[in-house]
Amino acid sequence: MNPSLQVGKIVITPENIFPLLAEKQMIAPLAREIILDQAVANIECTSEETMMAEQQFFMQMQMNPNEPQQLQTWLERNYLTREQLQQRILRGIKLEKYKQQTWSNDLESYYLKRKRQLDKIIYSLIRTKNPGQAQELYFRISEGEKEFAELARQHSQGAESETGGLIGPVELTVPHPEIAQKLMTSQPGQVLPPTRIGEWIVILRLEKYLAAQLDQNMKRRLLDELFNTWLNESIQKEVQFQLQGE
Template sequence: MSVVLEVDNQVYTAEDLVPLLIQYQILPKLAQEILTDQAIAEIKCSEEENSTIFEQFCQQNQLESEEQVQGWLDKQGINRQQLQNLITKKLRIDKYKQETWKDHVDAYFIQRKSQLDRVVYSLIRVEKAEVAQELYFRIKDDQNAFSALAMEYSQGTEAQTGGIIGPVEINAPHPKIAQILTTCQPGQLIPPTRVGEWIVIVRLENYISAKLDQPMRQRMLDELFNRWLNESIQQKVSFLPSPVTS
C-alpha cells in the first residue's frame, strides 16, 4: 500500500491512518467537514471573489510566482482546484448560511433574546454570614461604599475591580445570581444570599437589552448553522468499530 504521510521520517499508509484518526478523535471533525461540503456543493463564488481570495492566500503565504504556488501545492499533496475549494470554503459557508436561514433569524433572535441580554453588576462574596450582614448594612447606609468594601473583603477576582462584573450575558453568572439579576432593578441592592459555599451581596448596575444588529445577526446565523450541523451528525453519522487485524 502506498505511503500517504511522512512525519519525522516515520511513514504512514492509508491503512495506518484509520486507527490514528480514531485514536486522536479526528473522525467527528472529518464527518463535520464532509457534511458541510455536501451542503455547500452547489454554492458558487464569482470570478472576482475567487480571484480576490486567491490573491489574499498568496500574500498570506508569501507566494509570489506560479512556481512557488505549485511548490506549495506539491508539498500539501493537493491540486489547484482543491486549493480553490479550500480557500473559498468559509465564504461559501457564509453564503449557505444566508440562503438557508436568513428568513429565520428574527424569530430565532426573539427566542434567544432573554439569554442574550447583558448585565453589569456588583458582587461581594464572603464565607461568613455575619460578615456579609455587616457589609450589607454598611452599603445600605452608603451606596458608594460598595467598591471599597468589595476590594477589601470580597474573596473572588471581582475584588480587583471593586466588585464590578460585566457586561456579561445574563446566563453567564451562577444560575442563582442570574435569577436574582433578572428580577431586580438597576441600583437595587440584594440582601446577603447563599450561593454554593459563598454568602453574596449583589447589586444590579445596568441591564443592557440585546439588539439584532449586524454582528448579532451573524451570530444567530452561526448558531443556526451549528445547530443544523450537530443535528446532522446525530442523525446521519455512525462511527463503526474498527476491524480487528491480526
C-alpha cells in the same frame, strides 16, 4: 494495486486507515470537512469573488501570483491539485452564502428565543463565607454608612475586590443561575439582602440592564450559532450512521 502512504515507519493502507483515524481522533474532523464540501457543492461564486479569494490566498501564503513555480511547489508539498486548491480557497465564501441561504430567515425567531440569555447586566458583588459579616456589610450599605465599592474592596473574598465589586457587562448566562435570577427581578441601584449561593454569602446590586439588539454583529453571531449547531448534529449523525453500517 491498493494505494498506500508511508510516514516514517508507518505504512497507511486502506486496511488500517480507519483504526488509525480513530486512534488519532481524526474521524470527526474528516467528517466535518466532507459535510461542509457537500453542503456548498452547488453554490456558485462570481468571477470577482474568485479573484478576491485567490488574491487573499497569495497574500496569506506570501507568494507572488506572477511566479507559478512558487504555487506549484506549494501544491506538491500539500499534495493538492490546482483544482482542489481553488475549491479550498472558495469554500469560505461559499459557506457564508450557504449560511445566509439556509438560516437568514430564521434569525429573528431565533433571536427572540435567545434574547433573555443575550441581554447583559452590570452588577456589583460582595461575597464572604461569614454570615454575620455579610449581614453587617449589608446594613452599612443600606444605611449609607459606607459605599458598596469601598466595602467590596475591603471585604469581598473574590477577584471582584479588585474592581470595587463591579462586574460586567456580562450576558445573563455568565453569573451563577441564582445570581442571574435575582438580578433579573431587581431594579438598578437596589441592594439585595445577603443570600447563600453555594459556599458563599453574597450581597448584590444591579447597576445596569443592557437589552440585546438584533444588529449586524448579533445577526452574525446567531447565524454562526445556527450553523455550528447544524454542523455538530450532522457530524454526530453521519459518523454514527457509518459505524452502524459496518
